[in-house]
Amino acid sequence: MGEFGLIERIRRRAVDLSRGGRLVLGVGDDAAVLRPRPGFDLLATTDLLSEGVHFNLSWTSFYDLGVKAVAANISDIAAMGGTPTALLIALSLPPSTPAGRVDLFYRGVLDAAKPFSARLAGGDTTASPAGAGVTICVTALGEIERGRALTRSGARPGDLIFVSGTLGGSAGGLELLTHGTRFTPGRYRTDPVEEKPERSLIRAHLHPVPLVVLGRALAQGRLATAAIDVSDGLLADLGHIADESGVAAVVEIARIPVSPALRGVPRLGAKVESLAAAGGEDYELLFTARPEHAGKIERLARKCRFPVAPIGRVGPRRSGTPRVQTVDARGRTIRFEDLGYEHFRTAVRKRG
Amino acid sequence: MGEFGLIERIRRRAVDLSRGGRLVLGVGDDAAVLRPRPGFDLLATTDLLSEGVHFNLSWTSFYDLGVKAVAANISDIAAMGGTPTALLIALSLPPSTPAGRVDLFYRGVLDAAKPFSARLAGGDTTASPAGAGVTICVTALGEIERGRALTRSGARPGDLIFVSGTLGGSAGGLELLTHGTRFTPGRYRTDPVEEKPERSLIRAHLHPVPLVVLGRALAQGRLATAAIDVSDGLLADLGHIADESGVAAVVEIARIPVSPALRGVPRLGAKVESLAAAGGEDYELLFTARPEHAGKIERLARKCRFPVAPIGRVGPRRSGTPRVQTVDARGRTIRFEDLGYEHFRTAVRKRG
Known part of the structure; x- marks a missing residue:
């Protein structure tokens, strides 16, 4: 399964989530292009998930994996008070992974992104080293009214x-x-x-x-x-x-x-x-x-x-x-x- | 080496690159906050690099690793015609990795980011699964005058x-x-x-x-x-x-x-x-x-x-x-x- 074949699969699968929203240009170029909403700040968060540390494939399907990776990252945007706008997904897979599983993963990604109108803006897919399992890196971007982000640092005595x-x-x-x-x-x-x-x-x-x-x-x-x-x-x-x-x-x-x-x-x-x-x-x-x-x-x-x-x-x-x-x-x-x-x-x- | 100790190390190390520029809030919250420049589009790109596939630690120091991961990602922003603004770095390391190597990695990250005024906006550090090596996921954000991004799709016969x-x-x-x-x-x-x-x-x-x-x-x-x-x-x-x-x-x-x-x-x-x-x-x-x-x-x-x-x-x-x-x-x-x-x-x- 070549990287470029995969990009095509993602594009076909992501028809309605690979465009629109703040996304001007999505999967398949050197970088995605998003048009920020005037008056809004940008939120950005990234998570790296490794098989055997963060998930266990004996009870997690590739579909579930896509769902959870996205939902967990969108949750970070939610915790800042923001709306998710776009996702970048990097995936490292054992070269023997059947293409059907990659499809399932992206089906999960898109199903978890859709209720929140987050777009799939891009990604990177590579082969895992010999002996290593699946690694996923999800970056979520979001937007929040300027200066309104909820942080961890604002709690005061009496709250x-x-x-x-x-x-x-x-x-x-x-x-x-x-x-x-x-x-x-x-x-x-x-x-x-x-x-x-x-x-x-x-x-x-x-x-x-x-x-x-x-x-x-x-x-x-x-x-x-x-x-x-x-x-x-x-x-x-x-x-x-x-x-x-x-x-x-x-x-x-x-x-x-x-x-x-x-x-x-x-x-x-x-x-x-x-x-x-x-x-x-x-x-x-x-x-x-x-x-x-x-x-x-x-x-x-x-x-x-x-x-x-x-x-x-x-x-x-x-x-x-x-x-x-x-x-x-x-x-x-x-x-x-x-x-x-x-x-x-x-x-x-x-x-x- | 706990994740939270590491965040503190990064913060101390990144004094001048963890603030300023488009960055309103950097490392240490659920998400980074950036303030987009009016009239500019946002660029976003992500790369996942695995030991044994993308780099070889027998001739690459942790410093070199930080340099190259960042330089390669900034290059994607350059190829779109943009200016890099912020980096999100996720790192998965064997639990036995000495803290000094993590420091070296971030020294490389910051040295490669500095000439381009890119800020370290956040990241995530986790333990690699047993037997697996180092994995790095770098997300670079950038900005470009609205509608001016250079894409792969504009070449025409005669060019x-x-x-x-x-x-x-x-x-x-x-x-x-x-x-x-x-x-x-x-x-x-x-x-x-x-x-x-x-x-x-x-x-x-x-x-x-x-x-x-x-x-x-x-x-x-x-x-x-x-x-x-x-x-x-x-x-x-x-x-x-x-x-x-x-x-x-x-x-x-x-x-x-x-x-x-x-x-x-x-x-x-x-x-x-x-x-x-x-x-x-x-x-x-x-x-x-x-x-x-x-x-x-x-x-x-x-x-x-x-x-x-x-x-x-x-x-x-x-x-x-x-x-x-x-x-x-x-x-x-x-x-x-x-x-x-x-x-x-x-x-x-x-x-x-």
């Missing part, structure tokens, strides 16, 4: 901490996959699906839905002081906000919204809290806001049908106290390690 | 074909490295260096200089109808222009400007012509132009001190004739295979 949706679903799905449960979620969809808890968890892991609409609403309404998407896990990502903002965060463990599907799988019962607090890749939005905006945020959430829960508060950074502290309902510190946090984290990283 | 500089140097350098000659080119520089032919060839291979100034001049003067940088090799890249433009190209072999250093190494003597015509990674600009612009192009080349040579002519595409034809001074077809072209090409690809 409330909010998280959208529910957490732990993706990590629960990974847990099930790792232990042999199999489910192929089929075509990518962004609307909620009624299905058994196991399937729901695996879908959450393989086909995440980036929260572009919520990110846009927060940025346009100037409602958030800082934001990040939950990719490393709630507590780790809150740590990033705390570090970048120079503040500390206190989270009330009982307020962390747990995926109902997670509660629906008895054998995950003992891990529910740690999966929700520390499991990664839910791609929910974690953000801080001034307390006086709490009412607006609640109304927005109801209007958009995104549950958004207050889970804690931002405080000043003090030496000797942790940047992210977990407490019970009475404010007493809970050492999260006691819930198996570190162990879980390490295990997921190695298995992921 | 002249030009190439800048001299060719074959990089492939000659690779040939020497493959056969055991070693030379460390030291710090990246964009001005010509007086040195022995062997060193000059290896420098051409490890530290290429993208022709941003020439690309800018061609775009601003509306002098080129199509352009590409010589990365796959002159004849292959001319094939891309021919395909995208729906035309055929005729190249007079004797007019292809051969790297003088290549002629200065006796043991490469027999391969000189094929290295110049088919060797890749010289990052010269190959472009087509209306014949009435030939004088302007010559004057521009003299002014910028870039040699630019006319090497052939664009004709109509006809079934049964090759898209790229090589001829002697009298116009008689030379079958390039007779010069060992295919063999050479395959060999370089495997060794690269």
Whole structure:
């Protein structure tokens, strides 16, 4: 499968997503050309995903791989409050990879890009070295009203901490996959699906839905002081906000919204809290806001049908106290390690 | 070496290149924020480079790796007639990689970005899977006056074909490295260096200089109808222009400007012509132009001190004739295979 044959395949497949939008010139030249929207800033983010580190082909199809790589990157644009405009995809494949799998991958890419109107602007396809597996590098470009990008660094003492949706679903799905449960979620969809808890968890892991609409609403309404998407896990990502903002965060463990599907799988019962607090890749939005905006945020959430829960508060950074502290309902510190946090984290990283 | 420690290292190292220019927010958030220049289009290109396929660490230092990854990507922006504005670098490394090598890599990145005022806007660093080597994904963003991007698709019958500089140097350098000659080119520089032919060839291979100034001049003067940088090799890249433009190209072999250093190494003597015509990674600009612009192009080349040579002519595409034809001074077809072209090409690809 030559690179140039592949470019043609992508072009044919991408008929409606390889043009239009901000894209003036797409796949097949030295660079893509995009026309920025006047009054908007440009967002750009890149992710490198390697087989055996970030994904496992024994339970991820090439279609799922395309979906997830794109959805995860669009989530970074959502976390900045932006709209995704274009994707650049670089793919390194073992030379023996059948062309059909490459087609499947791009079908996944396009299905995940389409609901967000992101265009496929270009890419690069090369052969993996002998013995190496599949590597994917996705770059997402987006746009946001000038000066309105939500960053990690704007949280201030007194802010409330909010998280959208529910957490732990993706990590629960990974847990099930790792232990042999199999489910192929089929075509990518962004609307909620009624299905058994196991399937729901695996879908959450393989086909995440980036929260572009919520990110846009927060940025346009100037409602958030800082934001990040939950990719490393709630507590780790809150740590990033705390570090970048120079503040500390206190989270009330009982307020962390747990995926109902997670509660629906008895054998995950003992891990529910740690999966929700520390499991990664839910791609929910974690953000801080001034307390006086709490009412607006609640109304927005109801209007958009995104549950958004207050889970804690931002405080000043003090030496000797942790940047992210977990407490019970009475404010007493809970050492999260006691819930198996570190162990879980390490295990997921190695298995992921 | 954790990812977050690395982000701090990059930030400290990149003091002057992680801010300013079009960059509003750089390394360390979910996405970088750039402010597009009014009246300009955005250029975006991505390249994935794998150890053992695109580079060989037995003769490429981590510094050289950073230099070349960036220079090659900036060259794509140059070939579109643009100015590079920002770079996103994703790096996958064996977990055992010493931090000092990562520093060296970023020193190379910044040294190659600086002459072109490109900013380091962000990136992603992850561990390579067990057994896999180093993988680099560079995304370069650039800007070009609205509607002026040079594409591969604008060549028309009657156009002249030009190439800048001299060719074959990089492939000659690779040939020497493959056969055991070693030379460390030291710090990246964009001005010509007086040195022995062997060193000059290896420098051409490890530290290429993208022709941003020439690309800018061609775009601003509306002098080129199509352009590409010589990365796959002159004849292959001319094939891309021919395909995208729906035309055929005729190249007079004797007019292809051969790297003088290549002629200065006796043991490469027999391969000189094929290295110049088919060797890749010289990052010269190959472009087509209306014949009435030939004088302007010559004057521009003299002014910028870039040699630019006319090497052939664009004709109509006809079934049964090759898209790229090589001829002697009298116009008689030379079958390039007779010069060992295919063999050479395959060999370089495997060794690269």
